Amino acid sequence: EDQVTQSPEALRLQEGESSSLNCSYTVSGLRGLFWYRQDPGKGPEFLFTLYSAGEEKEKERLKATLTKKESFLHITAPKPEDSATYLCAVQAETGGFKTIFGAGTRLFVKA
Amino acid sequence: GAVVSQHPSRVICKSGTSVKIECRSLDFQATTMFWYRQFPKQSLMLMATSNEGSKATYEQGVEKDKFLINHASLTLSTLTVTSAHPEDSSFYICSARTGGSLTGELFFGEGSRLTVL
Numbered sequence: 001e002d003q004v005t006q007s008p009e010a011l012r013l014q015e016g017e018s019s020s021l022n023c024s025y026t027v028s029g030l031r032g033l034f035w036y037r038q039d040p041g042k043g044p045e046f047l048f049t050l051y052s053a054g055e056e057k058e059k060e061r062l063k064a065t066l067t068k069k070e071s072f073l074h075i076t077a078p079k080p081e082d083s084a085t086y087l088c089a090v091q092a093e094t095g096g097f098k099t100i101f102g103a104g105t106r107l108f109v110k111a
Numbered sequence: 112g113a114v115v116s117q118h119p120s121r122v123i124c125k126s127g128t129s130v131k132i133e134c135r136s137l138d139f140q141a142t143t144m145f146w147y148r149q150f151p152k153q154s155l156m157l158m159a160t161s162n163e164g165s166k167a168t169y170e171q172g173v174e175k176d177k178f179l180i181n182h183a184s185l186t187l188s189t190l191t192v193t194s195a196h197p198e199d200s201s202f203y204i205c206s207a208r209t210g211g212s213l214t215g216e217l218f219f220g221e222g223s224r225l226t227v228l
Contacts, residue, residue: 032216034216041202041222041224042221043115043204043220043221043222044155044204045219046216046218046219049216087154091215097213097214098160099157101155104154106152
């Protein structure tokens, strides 16, 4: 069964304290892995798509990487406005093109 | 970027009434849209896939007679929660891919918070 597991469940950082969020996945053939940011009471906002192991993408303070079993979202020198829930999702080659989401990591950045 | 819009953002209704939520793709045509449900501090759970001009495909455990989906045009899908009860209170979010693609990233609406009294 296709599965996405994110850790930690919650992460509290001081402003400027870099860290990483983990997304472990088990799928029968990966079509794509996606990272989203979700603010309270809002729909998810697309951040990155990764397609193959070794691929990396960056956007401002965020960098996403991908291996055959997991993906990391690195946050460099975070600011309070980076506080949000970060969701990881995968689309498998089977399963009718569905996108399966992890439970998310709630990030709190304190000034 | 692609824009998906939902309306209403919040709705409060009495138990037993029906509520309709609209999802529109604003700058692209979406032959397929996806409806998700999210409980507090939980992940998004796919409820159904909405297909333009045909019946929606529902996920296992989702009551198709309670959650009616209509996708009458390439830019509009609606979700109607019929005879709503307090346990239907949740955050409902729609999404779509651009260009009619079956793969790739989803773009989400703002979400609709349903509270059933």
